[in-house]
Amino acid sequence: MQPLSTSPHAASTPATDPAGPPIVDFQSVTKRFPATGEGAGDFVALSDVDLSIRRGSITGIIGRSGAGKSTLVRLVNGLERPTSGRVVVDGTDVAALDEKGLRAIRRSVGMIFQHFNLLSARTAYGNVALPLEIAGVPAGEIRKRILPLLDLVGLSDRSSLYPAQLSGGQKQRVGIARALATEPKVLLSDEATSALDPETTRQVLALLKQVNADLGLTVLLITHEMQVVREIASHVAVLDKGSIVEEGDTYSVFSRPAHETTRAFLEGVTGVRLPAFVTSRMESEAAAGRSAVVKVVFTGPTATDPVLAHLGRDLGIDVNILAGAVDEISGKPFGTLVVAIDREVLEPARRFIEARGLTCEVMGYVR
């Protein structure tokens, strides 16, 4: 694969500016769908959503099935229109556009899909050429643009093959090249790696990361795979029943998830799983003679500090380690330890730990 600095977009791509105005701004967006059944009211798919997508970010949208993720993303390229509110893409209110304006916005917002959506009767080259043909770009110019794109996605030697002759990963690479053909500012990805095996997923993610870093292209991705978000997303927004319940940079949200939906999604992905011998004995009452089972989360610069050793040395409080893991989110360390602390000394221990920037959560009590 060629470095992207030689790509045809390099000169025309706006610089990444995290502090600048958002590239996509959802302002009080509500989306209702008309009732489908007799007597049923309208269905509210999105309710008063405010969300700013930073220019140059990779933002993951997560949420349960039916939470409104696809609807949110389809508003960005005008495939859906908000019932109320505004969706502003690079300064343009998409909902206010006529057909001509929508065609223009769709050139600046590319999209890739779970099932690739390639035309089976066209070669890889023909699929990538399609959006340029629709835009009326002359054939000679199309050729000049497509060859570096196929090179970029590592498919120069597959350009004359049809989708049926390509692997899933190769088809998604064609999808990415096609989405990049019109030199978009934003790339929407709707479960683009869900149909791929783990190794191919890694390769496609690496390509998205490279495109993001080298072209400054903002990526807005829907996924149910938390590993994907943890690995490549700089920011994350959690949707629950049509509302944003949590958002921020991925490290902050994933290391200290505040909402129950986020916690449920992260179960088993970050942190530790308690061994059965602990969970089977755990009780909710803090009765005498029991120890508290405390989850201690180490983040940022404290992630590798020996705080619990200091607890023993400075306060003479010993802890019993039950489970632990050191993990990585967006390339930064993140540690979780589950420890048993004598109930009688729980409060001083908690104050000591929290004063050093760590978080404590009492999960229950054991004898």
Ligand SMILES: Nc1ncnc2c1ncn2[C@@H]1O[C@H](COP(=O)(O)OP(=O)(O)OP(=O)(O)O)[C@@H](O)[C@H]1O
């Ligand atoms: N055109 C439509 N007409 C009626 N209801 C719709 C329409 N499109 C979506 N919905 C409803 O809006 C809700 C949100 O749908 P959406 O596809 O955005 O969810 P999602 O979070 O992407 O779900 P999934 O993860 O299952 O794809 C769902 O309950 C869905 O049935």
